[in-house]
Amino acid sequence: MSKVLFVYAKGGPPLGYALSRVAARSAVHLLALSALPPTVAASADRLCASVLCPAESERRDLVSLIVSRAQAVGADAVVTFSEYAVVAVAEACEKLGLAGAGGCCALARDKRMMRRTWQEQGISQPRFRPVATAQDLHDAAAALRFPLLLKAAWSAGSTAHRILRSADDVPAAWERAREVMAESAQLGYAELHVAGAGADFLVEEIVPGTATGWFDQEGWGDYVSVEGVVVHGDFRPVCLSGRMPTVEPFTERAGITPAALPHDAQRRIVALAREAVDALGLQNCGTHTEIKLGADGQMWVIETAARFGGAMTVPQIEEVFGLDLIGMLTDHLLGRPVSWPAEVRTPQEAHGAAGSLVVLAVDGAGDAWPDQRVWDFPTVRDAVPLSAGSHLSVVAENSLPDGAPVPVYDPAAGANTMAALCLLSATDPETVIHDFRNLVDALPKVLPTAGPTTEVRP
Numbered sequence: 001m002s003k004v005l006f007v008y009a010k011g012g013p014p015l016g017y018a019l020s021r022v023a024a025r026s027a028v029h030l031l032a033l034s035a036l037p038p039t040v041a042a043s044a045d046r047l048c049a050s051v052l053c054p055a056e057s058e059r060r061d062l063v064s065l066i067v068s069r070a071q072a073v074g075a076d077a078v079v080t081f082s083e084y085a086v087v088a089v090a091e092a093c094e095k096l097g098l099a100g101a102g103g104c105c106a107l108a109r110d111k112r113m114m115r116r117t118w119q120e121q122g123i124s125q126p127r128f129r130p131v132a133t134a135q136d137l138h139d140a141a142a143a144l145r146f147p148l149l150l151k152a153a154w155s156a157g158s159t160a161h162r163i164l165r166s167a168d169d170v171p172a173a174w175e176r177a178r179e180v181m182a183e184s185a186q187l188g189y190a191e192l193h194v195a196g197a198g199a200d201f202l203v204e205e206i207v208p209g210t211a212t213g214w215f216d217q218e219g220w221g222d223y224v225s226v227e228g229v230v231v232h233g234d235f236r237p238v239c240l241s242g243r244m245p246t247v248e249p250f251t252e253r254a255g256i257t258p259a260a261l262p263h264d265a266q267r268r269i270v271a272l273a274r275e276a277v278d279a280l281g282l283q284n285c286g287t288h289t290e291i292k293l294g295a296d297g298q299m300w301v302i303e304t305a306a307r308f309g310g311a312m313t314v315p316q317i318e319e320v321f322g323l324d325l326i327g328m329l330t331d332h333l334l335g336r337p338v339s340w341p342a343e344v345r346t347p348q349e350a351h352g353a354a355g356s357l358v359v360l361a362v363d364g365a366g367d368a369w370p371d372q373r374v375w376d377f378p379t380v381r382d383a384v385p386l387s388a389g390s391h392l393s394v395v396a397e398n399s400l401p402d403g404a405p406v407p408v409y410d411p412a413a414g415a416n417t418m419a420a421l422c423l424l425s426a427t428d429p430e431t432v433i434h435d436f437r438n439l440v441d442a443l444p445k446v447l448p449t450a451g452p453t454t455e456v457r458p
Contacts, residue, residue, distance in 0.1 A: 003026060003049070003074050003076050003077075004078070006018075006019065006028050006031065006048075006079055007078060007082075008033060008080070009188070010034045010082060010188045010189055011082040011083045011156055011310055012083065013081055013308065013312070013314045013315065014040075014395055015036065015040045015397060016037075016043055017326075019044060019047050020047060022079060022327070022330050025334070026076070026077070026330065028049060030044060030048045030050065032051060032052065032054075033085060034188050035188075036053075039396045049073070062088040066078060066089060067092045067096055075098075077098055077334050078092060078096065078098055078333075079330060080307070081326070082307070086105055086109060086307050087106050087191075087193050098333070099333045100283065100284055101282055101283060102282055104281035104282060105306050107280045108280050108287075108304050109154065109191075110154060110200070111153045111154075112130040114304065118279055123275050123279060123301055124272065124298075124300050126204040126205045126300055126302075127204065129144060129202065129203055129204075130153070130200075130201070137170050137174050138170055140203045141203070142167070144203065146165055148163070149164075149249065150162040150173050150177055150201060152177065152198065153202055154198065157189065158246075158251045158252060159413065159415070159416060160412060161412070162412060163248070180410075180413055180416075183416070184198075207300050208295065209223060209292045210222050213295065214261060214293050216260070217433060219434070220243070221242070221246060222293050223302065224242050224243065224290075225240070225243075225313075226287075226289045227239050227240070227241060227287070227308065227314075228273070228289070228344075229287060229340065230287055231340060232284065233281075235274050235287065237273060237344040238321075238325065238344065238345060239258055239317060239344060240258060240259040240261060240266055241258070242258070242259030242260065244437075247366050247411075248366050249411055251360065252415065254355055254356065254357045255309070255312070255313055255316070256429050256436075257313070257317055257353065258346070258347045258429060260428075263346060268299070273291060275301075277304055286306070286329055287307075288307065289303070308325055312356035312395060313356075316355070319351075319425065320354050321350060350429075352428065353426050355426070355433075355436060356395070356421055356423050357422045357424065357439060358415060359406070359418060359443065360418055361373070361409045361417070362409050363441065368408070368409060369444040371449060372406070374404065375406050375447065378402065379446055379447060379448065380446060380447065384438065384439050384442045386424075386438075387434060387435055389427045390426040390432075392422055392424050392439075393423050394420055395423055399420035400419050405450050406447065407419060
């Protein structure tokens, strides 16, 4: 029987979901670089041939650790679905002679190198500057046009994003962004392989995005993502995911599959995504490419990742299009034939729609809730009406337990201050948008109020 070394770290699709798909194709040996979620620990023991949680000292040379563990278990493939481990796994696969993202994987991880590569290729993107010091940020602010977005080069989930509207914002933005990266590292949301990555930043112009002219319905955000895979260097787009508007600065609130876009718009977006992915020289991996939408058909590539979209993006694709991307990629890495979609799937080919909502303590306008609330999914399920045919569930692995206080939203910390992740199945993407908007409006009204003894997590 074939053997797969599954390198787990925080981020990516829920571990329970991903692990079950890999285990259906092969014997799995789990290398856990992050603590296993309590909801998954029991199933991991059942699904895996072995589970290794290495000591901190063993992780200092992560590539060597992965290589030695893969050799010890006789792995035929090594997989990871975490943004924070993709570079280490790609380098390990190169040393092992196994199929992987390839030697250029870091171009799809370090946003500075990614943007330079696209700049050399003339690919449409916001103007940017890499920054490593407060003086670099001052100099970049003088050269670029406000408003600007400061972001960490190796972050994910909108962590450490800060908006600069004038030069006066530079000192505070720089200080807070660095603080958040240090806090994220303590929570396990940080690059695992590249030393000092938390100190690397870039700043970019905020391009004028709009959903008007792209979507027929209100409530959609002004950017989409193209989900796909690279097979022996050939980009295979799978489908497009849409978004609700982000919460300031640019924290994602919800992802919807499929994006309700006309055929010509989808074709143009996929063509730009192909340029962006091809320029990075990836070999065998999932891809997730975010594209900003502007007026009069303008588009800008924001970033590409050498892994599938996180949160519930992959489960949503399986529900709506019947494609088990994790299982398919596992088969491919093991050298088995896989029938990838010949063309990107369209909304007309979807069976219903699915969306995932990040529960943040902000209302539909992005304003903070007036008081502290306690997360309680049964209350939400019973109190918030949904459209006919819609079904709401909670992703326990990515949610606080019922009774826990909803964290106060911190714009700099982004998704680090989420309370829960909810999944909605509906008849079409328009219904997902409608139900999510109602849900966002209802949450601060229906959730229980936090009592005076409730511990508030900052």
